[in-house]
Amino acid sequence: MSYVPLEDSPQVRLGKNYVLKEHVKNYPENIPCKPTLARYSLAFLEDWIEGEAEIDMECKEGNMHLEGRHFQILEFTVNGDKDYVYDGSRIFFKVVDGENRVGIRYRANFTGAFRKINMGHSEIASTGETENPMYWIPSLSVPGVKVRSELHIKVKKPLQAVSNGDLVSMREDGEWREYHYRIDFPHSFYLTSVAVGEFSVVEERVDDITLRYFLPKGKEEYSWNLSPTMDAMKFFSSYTGVKYPFSQYTQVVLFSMGGGMEYITSTHLTWKVLHEKSVEPDYTSDSLVSHELAHQWFGDMVTTKDWSNIWLNEAFATYFQALFTRYKRGENEFVYDLYSKLRTYLEEYSKYSRPIVTRFYRWPDELFDRHTYQKGALVLHTLMNLVGEETFREGIRRYLEKFAGKAVDTEDFRKIMEEVSGMDLTEFFDKYVYSAGHPEVLMRSDGTTVILDQNQEGIIYPLKVEVKLVTGGEFKKLQVDLKKRVELSLPKGGYLCVDPGFKTFAVIKDEQSEESLIAESKDEEIMCRIRAAWGLVKFNSSRSIAALSSLLRDPFWGVSYEAALALGKVGTKEALKELVSYSHPDPRARKGVANALGEFKFSEESGEALADILEREVSQYVRAEAIKSLGKVGIQKYLDVIMKQYKEESHVDVIRGAVIEALSSLGGEGNFKFILDKAFHGESVPVRESATKSLGKFGESAVDALGTLAKDQFPSVRQAAVEGLGETRSQRAVPILERIVNNEDEDGRIRGYALRKLYQLRGREA
Known part of the structure; x- marks a missing residue:
């Protein structure tokens, strides 16, 4: 029997702004x-x-x-x-x-x-x-x-x-x-x-398994883009203890695909995976290829019994993609990947929250959101650290072997994990899986004492976290039970870092003193340095900016990226000076600088720095970020600089898409006409997507065009049209969105998205 809560109780919460009056309770x-x-x-x-x-x-x-x-x-x-x-x-x-x-x-x-x-x-x-x-x-x-x-x-x-x-x-x-x-x-x-x-076919072998790559005819030189499959297949077979269950695995690259879909033994992949070596590390195919391959175990070999339990497919594939990242790229990349998943989930949480497992929806496609993917993956990571990694792996092995060729629900998985761990996991699953929300830990200090407390509304989570207490160049790690408020002594000049290894799904609010945060910014753990960076944003002193500047030069690109964004939020002239004075060797970090420069509205210095990036930068993705930021700065004299970039070819037309976004930020009749033309006649589908979405910024004048684009043959363009219609804030968009909602042949995700846009335009809460 599948347990799914249907109402709020002392043990569970159904969330906020998710359930709509159009939603019904769905049962198998x-x-x-x-x-x-x-x-x-x-x-x-x-x-x-x-x-x-x-x-x-x-x-x-x-x-x-x-x-x-x-x-x-x-x-x-x-x-x-x-x-x-x-x-x-x-x-x-x-x-x-x-x-x-x-x-x-x-x-x-x-x-x-x-x-x-x-x-x-x-x-x-x-x-x-x-x-x-x-x-x-x-x-x-x-x-x-x-x-x-x-x-x-x-x-x-x-x-x-x-x-x-x-x-x-x-x-x-x-x-x-x-x-x-x-x-x-x-x-x-x-x-x-x-x-x-018409395909070009390339074959490789992993042990006795044949890998077949079907690429668009004439694109066989890009077969190396799919080569991560070999390492991922070896890793998943080893980690789960269950060998890939079929004799062959096929991947078909299609122009009509926007992402990936894990059909049994035969995955369909978007053409966007095809890229030149020069695009890396800004873009790699590793994540998509490994996610879809993981589904052959989680989703195909063992499948969710009903759509309410879809996290058993998607969260597992998302988490195993992260584990493959650790295997291939190391611990720092793994931790930062998980942190990025947390941020992605929190963006959606700011709009609505729901339990990972819920029976409330109108179309099952609505459940394919960040609660299912990213939050679900973070819950699995927390569970793995709770029971121990070897125990977790043994549980995964038993789960796959017991239910191979069968359908499962969350209770099947919980019972297996209880068997291997000897632990009662009822409370864990009630609060992390069957309830909306997540733990928040507030960390405050008065100079001599640090106070740790759960800060979320409602339920208290079973939350044991590792804390790192550092003073005088020495540290000790403690296990702290946060079911109740905890106070720890903090010697002068010391600091506390909560969950330095990112082993627990929780939002940590680091509100230590400026002195402690500056000390924490030098910690060897990347999560300590990242949390220190964001904690320092509320200070605009020279000392804090100097600490952020040091983090901007951090050897790990993810820390540098976060420091750049933090300096952008500080927003002072001193912060701007630090941003324009350093260029990190990793383009992903430089992308953070380009992004942060967009925070300085109407700043000539920021505009000149962005124009300079466009003159010297080789990374397509950094250039694209600089173009978007130049539009956000909002100085019209840079219009020609922006338009000059449009002719540049780039991976998935990221440059042209950035130009369109920048033009929409600048506004104006001429820019509107240019974007309107590209929405219908753009050089590629990504260009048309970007233009369609950007039309929404032009309000009432874009509604009719968006209504036509909402019928486009490409789902990604139709989705962009829905987003644009919502942004127009026009009541004339209402009947168009209603038509989309009522179209039984439209993709369920697009219908669900349109329904939420209708609620926004009508000024109604869920």
């Missing part, structure tokens, strides 16, 4: 059948699919259904009986006790979530999660229902077809190619996929 649907084998034959024609499905299922007598939206059903049988009812989304029929076989011959158009693009190349690709298989195969959207599958796919030459499992055969018949794929491992319907296009 009881169906009388268990599908065992699904066989599909698909012929891809110009604008539609000719399909045949044969699905075997074990049933109890009753009423059954399959999902298939906008199908033209040409023939239907169940055990030879032709009776059925179809409402445009579901096919209803009766089943008998025992074995049943459903046969369907149908036609499906390329609508809804089935993507077809033709931009000088042809590409057709399915989308699965959450409920999208219904657009191309008769199926069930419940993730807990698992089935074995076979696909026969016919495409016209020179196209190729990629699907799941083993390629049994490929034969040619005149102008056609027919592929036969089969996978005998039970999997959810949403993990079934197909990609059709």
Whole structure:
């Protein structure tokens, strides 16, 4: 049984501003059948699919259904009986006790979530999660229902077809190619996929596993972008104690993808992973490649029983990506990755909060947010440190082995972790998983005493943290139980650093004295230095700025980046002088300086420094940040400097996107017309996304254009249009957003986003 709280109680909190009146409580649907084998034959024609499905299922007598939206059903049988009812989304029929076989011959158009693009190349690709298989195969959207599958796919030459499992055969018949794929491992319907296009194929091997990279034809020189797969597969197999469960793993790079999707044995990846060596370390494919690969264990091998428990897929993949970062790049990169995840989650928390596991939603896609991904990963990290890493790894191994090929909920995972640790984890899961919010630790000092206290509203967390007490060049580490207020003596000149290794999911507010923070800024632990940097922001003394300046020169780029942002928030002339006086060897740190310079509104000195960066900087991402900041500074004389950059080619058009954002910050009729043109006719999809989103800053005059862009073929442009419509603050945007919310064929995330924008425009609270 899956435990999910439905109301506030002394143990749990449902959060703030998340549940909308349109939300309902969602429960797994009881169906009388268990599908065992699904066989599909698909012929891809110009604008539609000719399909045949044969699905075997074990049933109890009753009423059954399959999902298939906008199908033209040409023939239907169940055990030879032709009776059925179809409402445009579901096919209803009766089943008998025992074995049943459903046969369907149908036609499906390329609508809804089935993507077809033709931009000088042809590409057709399915989308699965959450409920999208219904657009191309008769199926069930419940993730807990698992089935074995076979696909026969016919495409016209020179196209190729990629699907799941083993390629049994490929034969040619005149102008056609027919592929036969089969996978005998039970999997959810949403993990079934197909990609059709012209590809260059590169193969590598890891032990006895074949890795196949399907790249857009002519892009095979970028196959090295996917090479992190080899190290990640070795690491995940070793760390979990469970070998990769399939004989091969395929990655298909697609122009229609905005991110990644972990279909079983066959991941679809965005074209944005393709990059030159010169772009690193600003961008690498490591995170996306490792996240999607981790899903083969967490999501594909073991799958959430229902969407309410989706963190069992997504948080696990997010955390294992971070563990791979530690394996490949070291402890500092790992800790800073986790800290970045915390910041990302807190941005969303400022808008709404919810439990990681909740039954409240209108569309399951709404649950694919930062609470599921980033907060979930941080909770797993806290759990790992609570039980110990070796115990955690043993729990993961047992969890994967026990539930391989099955569906799970959070209680299944909790019980495994209790078995291996010998601990009762009820309170931990109640407060971290089934409750909204997070612990906040306030640290104050009066010069001789440091007071530590939980500072969040409502529940008190089971919170034991490591604290590092430093004085006279010596330190000791203590374990402190923060269920109650704690006071520690602090000798003069000393300081305290809470959770120096970032082992606990908590927001630490470091409000020690200026003297203590300056001392802490020299600590060997990066989290101590980062927290000291942000603690010093409230002081604008020369001593504090000097300490931040030293951190700006920190050998670890993440500390330097945070120090730069902190100096930007200080905002004084002295802080500006420090920002323009140093250039860090790592471009990611220099990006922080470029960002911080945008905080100095109407500053000629800041404008000149940013213009100078554009003259000498080689990193595309630093240049892009400088362009955006030059727009924020708001001095019109730099318009020509900004426009001059537009011709520059860059990875995912990051430079052109930055120019558009800068122009929207400067405003003006000429800039509006330029951005409007790029929203419809931009050089790439990222340019169109940036332009579409930026139109919102021009208010009422942009509403009609955004209404048209909200119907664009690319989901990322439609999402940007929703954001732009919200930013216009125009009541004329309301009916457009209502249309999006009510469009059953729109992506659920976009519908959910549009619904929240409607609440903002109507001035209503959730």
